[in-house]
Structures are given as structure tokens and as C-alpha cells.
Amino acid sequence: MTYKSFYYPNNKESIWKKFLEITKREGTTGSYKILQLIEEYVKQHDPGNPQQRLDVISNIGKPYMASTCQDCGRSPVFEGLKKGVWLKYCGLHWDNRQFSVYRKINKK
Ligand SMILES: [Zn+2]
Numbered sequence: 001m002t003y004k005s006f007y008y009p010n011n012k013e014s015i016w017k018k019f020l021e022i023t024k025r026e027g028t029t030g031s032y033k034i035l036q037l038i039e040e041y042v043k044q045h046d047p048g049n050p051q052q053r054l055d056v057i058s059n060i061g062k063p064y065m066a067s068t069c070q071d072c073g074r075s076p077v078f079e080g081l082k083k084g085v086w087l088k089y090c091g092l093h094w095d096n097r098q099f100s101v102y103r104k105i106n107k108k
Contacts, residue, residue, distance in 0.1 A: 072093060076088030081102065
């Protein structure tokens with residue numbers, strides 16, 4: 001475990017004290033609650049929605065869209081070739097029996 005620190009404005013000290021009171025009342029700690037909030041934030045925002053610059057869009061001819069599962073819109077895990085097009089599926093909707101050529105999608 002490593003120690004992290006952050007800046008907290010003096011004029012919000014009363015909110016900080018309330019925060020610690022509430023976490024104590026709930027049987028946890030401020031550190032643990034902050035960790036939970038950070039984890040939830042990362043889960044919701046990763047991999048993010050990077051701003052697209054107009055020069056990049058005009059270079060590739062269209063806005064970049066993150067690939068999604070054909071069936072549900074989740075992040076794809078596998079893709080299979082059908083009639084010359086790679087179709088992407090999440091782990092839940094993937095069925096390799098419908099493709100003769102397929103591959104696992106490498107995540108960053
Ligand atoms: Zn799916």
C-alpha cells in the first residue's frame with residue numbers, strides 16, 4: 001500500500017469533517033470510502049471518451065467510434081470474419097461456431 005495525498009480547500013473543512021463522521025458511522029474509513037469512489041469513477045470512465053480533433057476526423061473521413069459488441073454494445077472481446085467483415089462480440093454474445101476465422105481482440 002502506498003500513501004497518497006491531495007489538496008483540499010480550507011473553506012470546505014466542515015464538509016470534510018461531515019464526510020469522516022458519516023464514514024465512521026457507516027463502520028468504514030474516509031480512506032476506504034475515497035478508494036471506493038475512485039474505483040467507481042475509473043470503472044465508469046475508463047477507457048474514456050477522448051476528444052476528437054477535426055484534423056484527425058478529416059484525415060480518416062469520419063469520427064472515430066469505439067468498437068462495440070454487435071448484439072449489446074459492450075466492449076468486444078472476440079471478432080469473427082463473415083463475408084469479408086470482422087464482426088465483434090462481447091464474451092456473453094460470442095459464439096465461435098458461426099465463424100471459421102476468428103480472433104481474440106487485444107486490449108491495450
Ligand atoms: Zn454482447
